[in-house]
Amino acid sequence: MKIKLIFLSLLPVFALAESYQVSSPTKKINVDISISGNVIDIDLQENGKHILQTKTLQFSLDKHIVEGNWKVENAELRNVDESWKPVYGERSLVKDQYNELILSLESDVNRMQMQLAIRAYDQGVAFRYLFDELDFWNRKVTSENTQFLFDDDCITWVTDRAQGAYAATTLSNLKTSADRPQIVKVKEDVYVAIGEAGLVDYSRMKLQKSDHGLGIQSILTGKVDLDLANYITPWRYIMVAESPCKLVENNDFILNLNEPNQIKNTNWIKPGKVIREVTLTTAGGLACVDFAAKNGIEYIEFDAGWYGPEDDITSDASTITVDPKRSKGPLDLHAVIEYANQKEIGVILYVNMKALHNQLDQILPLYKKWGVKGLKFGFVDVGDQYATVWLHHAVRKAAKYELLVDIHDEYRPTGYSRTYPNLLTQEGIRGDEESPTLTQTVYTLFNRMIAGAGDYTNCYFADRVISKMGGRAAQLAKLIAIYSPWQFIYWYDRPIESPSRVGGAGSAESVITNDAITDFYCTIPTVWDDTKFLAGEMGVYAVLARRSGTNWYISVLNAGEKRKVDIPIAFIRKTKAATAKLYFQPSANEREVVEVKNLNLKNSETISIEVEGNSGCVLFIPDK
Numbered sequence: 001m002k003i004k005l006i007f008l009s010l011l012p013v014f015a016l017a018e019s020y021q022v023s024s025p026t027k028k029i030n031v032d033i034s035i036s037g038n039v040i041d042i043d044l045q046e047n048g049k050h051i052l053q054t055k056t057l058q059f060s061l062d063k064h065i066v067e068g069n070w071k072v073e074n075a076e077l078r079n080v081d082e083s084w085k086p087v088y089g090e091r092s093l094v095k096d097q098y099n100e101l102i103l104s105l106e107s108d109v110n111r112m113q114m115q116l117a118i119r120a121y122d123q124g125v126a127f128r129y130l131f132d133e134l135d136f137w138n139r140k141v142t143s144e145n146t147q148f149l150f151d152d153d154c155i156t157w158v159t160d161r162a163q164g165a166y167a168a169t170t171l172s173n174l175k176t177s178a179d180r181p182q183i184v185k186v187k188e189d190v191y192v193a194i195g196e197a198g199l200v201d202y203s204r205m206k207l208q209k210s211d212h213g214l215g216i217q218s219i220l221t222g223k224v225d226l227d228l229a230n231y232i233t234p235w236r237y238i239m240v241a242e243s244p245c246k247l248v249e250n251n252d253f254i255l256n257l258n259e260p261n262q263i264k265n266t267n268w269i270k271p272g273k274v275i276r277e278v279t280l281t282t283a284g285g286l287a288c289v290d291f292a293a294k295n296g297i298e299y300i301e302f303d304a305g306w307y308g309p310e311d312d313i314t315s316d317a318s319t320i321t322v323d324p325k326r327s328k329g330p331l332d333l334h335a336v337i338e339y340a341n342q343k344e345i346g347v348i349l350y351v352n353m354k355a356l357h358n359q360l361d362q363i364l365p366l367y368k369k370w371g372v373k374g375l376k377f378g379f380v381d382v383g384d385q386y387a388t389v390w391l392h393h394a395v396r397k398a399a400k401y402e403l404l405v406d407i408h409d410e411y412r413p414t415g416y417s418r419t420y421p422n423l424l425t426q427e428g429i430r431g432d433e434e435s436p437t438l439t440q441t442v443y444t445l446f447n448r449m450i451a452g453a454g455d456y457t458n459c460y461f462a463d464r465v466i467s468k469m470g471g472r473a474a475q476l477a478k479l480i481a482i483y484s485p486w487q488f489i490y491w492y493d494r495p496i497e498s499p500s501r502v503g504g505a506g507s508a509e510s511v512i513t514n515d516a517i518t519d520f521y522c523t524i525p526t527v528w529d530d531t532k533f534l535a536g537e538m539g540v541y542a543v544l545a546r547r548s549g550t551n552w553y554i555s556v557l558n559a560g561e562k563r564k565v566d567i568p569i570a571f572i573r574k575t576k577a578a579t580a581k582l583y584f585q586p587s588a589n590e591r592e593v594v595e596v597k598n599l600n601l602k603n604s605e606t607i608s609i610e611v612e613g614n615s616g617c618v619l620f621i622p623d624k
Contacts, residue, residue, distance in 0.1 A: 068109030124239035149215035162428035166443035197257035222384035245533035258415035271485035272298025280327035285336035317355035346373030374404030413452035429454035438470035471591030477616030550623035
């Protein structure tokens with residue numbers, strides 16, 4: 001279903017006009033735009049309260065070609081009211097409502113031309129530049145220092161790399177560049193997220209301490225060839241909400257700043273759960289297929305080492321040549337793929353960036369012929385324009401052969417899964433491979449998950465779950481909280497029928513034990529029809545509800561002390577006589593234990609649950 005209403009109008013432009021305004025559809029967000037010399041200030045207000053000031057047009061070129069000051073030659077206003085249905089997502093229908101002001105600019109000395117587009121949503125503001133092709137032909141952007149300035153020295157949460165740990169600091173104490181989005185607490189009831197969307201063929205933006213005032217400014221990871229970028233920049237956005245919960249709940253904002261789906265037939269794009277095959281053997285592969293078929297897991301994945309040492313440039317990803325340091329074999333991959341296809345289980349193959357660069361055009365049609373369903377890109381290059389262009393080109397090529405993609409390591413999404421939904425997920429997240437504390441998981445939920453799906457490399461039976469990561473009840477809750485259409489639910493764990501591994505898949509053996517709890521773990525969906533964030537505090541706790549069909553899953557992550565959580569359930573229909581199941585940790589010292597009990601929700605508007613410290617729980621509310 002798609003509803004689209006677009007209204008165009010020309011604003012009167014006078015010779016001395018120096019300021020413009022644009023508001024969001026309900027006027028919650030108001031933007032004042034003022035032109036002064038060669039800088040345009042964007043002043044952002046929410047409900048009449050000043051939030052921040054952004055200084056735009058702060059870029060440099062490899063050659064000084066713009067002379068004089070910018071003048072507005074034309075101003076055009078668009079009003080858009082649209083809804084679209086994603087192939088998959090955190091909700092089954094996305095609203096896209098905004099007012100857009102497009103300012104056509106011309107330098108008053110040598111008449112160079114460009115445009116500044118500014119969109120005002122109820123959830124925030126976004127802007128980007130459109131360079132005139134004739135005027136900016138063969139030019140390079142060498143730097144961009146767009147400034148986001150605040151009135152006070154605010155608290156902010158940063159990580160210096162996509163898979164790094166988050167830490168709280170203040171604007172005045174920022175030391176290094178931060179990955180996006182970056183969250184800033186403006187007031188007790190005002191939070192903003194600053195980032196970029198629609199990064200396809202440009203250099204990545206990161207954020208650092210502003211040269212002037214209290215704030216942050218953009219920094220590009222390398223120069224930008226405007227010809228290669230089609231003379232358009234990615235969007236720079238400022239999301240605004242009353243809490244971290246609402247920021248991440250509104251993360252469709254980033255998808256809306258990307259182009260619509262370009263894949264006509266999407267029937268082959270199927271999200272699902274994944275078990276990683278950790279032994280690189282035929283026996284291990286067949287055992288994983290049987291386990292997946294029995295437990296409702298849609299995919300198995302063969303990781304690094306199946307075609308040789310992944311970091312060796314001579315390893316050939318068109319052959320099945322097991323790395324002896326990772327496995328003694330034997331691995332008959334074709335037999336496993338054929339067996340998996342018979343049982344309607346998809347096979348995913350890991351390929352390192354070295355092989356991807358050298359063999360992409362060879363392996364994509366080959367893997368399609370083999371019956372492979374998707375690829376996991378490993379140790380990809382990120383940041384500079386060439387790496388960005390190549391990576392998204394590879395995603396488009398994979399779509400040509402109906403292959404799904406998971407991009408690992410430092411790549412962070414900016415919404416391209418809307419345009420090419422075969423890009424199911426990506427890492428760029430501090431997942432279970434890093435043994436994050438539950439505090440870091442809550443930070444991740446309220447920061448990184450604004451950007452989009454995150455492959456968290458979940459594990460369940462590995463020792464680190466008990467010793468470092470909050471326990472198994474928290475793992476259940478994380479599987480619901482951290483959204484990923486391809487959800488790796490057993491990263492270090494293997495079926496009991498699988499042989500012991502040699503190396504390369506964690507520091508210790510962990511064998512899957514089937515019981516009622518793991519049966520439930522295996523049934524948790526990976527995509528959703530609705531999502532609501534109910535409560536939370538940065539780095540402390542989070543409560544959210546997701547709906548699949550008519551079933552609701554409520555996840556609670558509690559990184560702090562033991563707390564009583566009051567969960568509103570009035571918004572869930574058909575619960576007047578419902579019975580829910582609560583999956584929880586029974587006591588502070590029983591992190592390896594998950595118990596389940598029934599709760600009668602009849603006539604309840606709110607349900608109260610005691611949640612152990614550094615733990616979590618799941619409330620499952622079926623329709624029947």
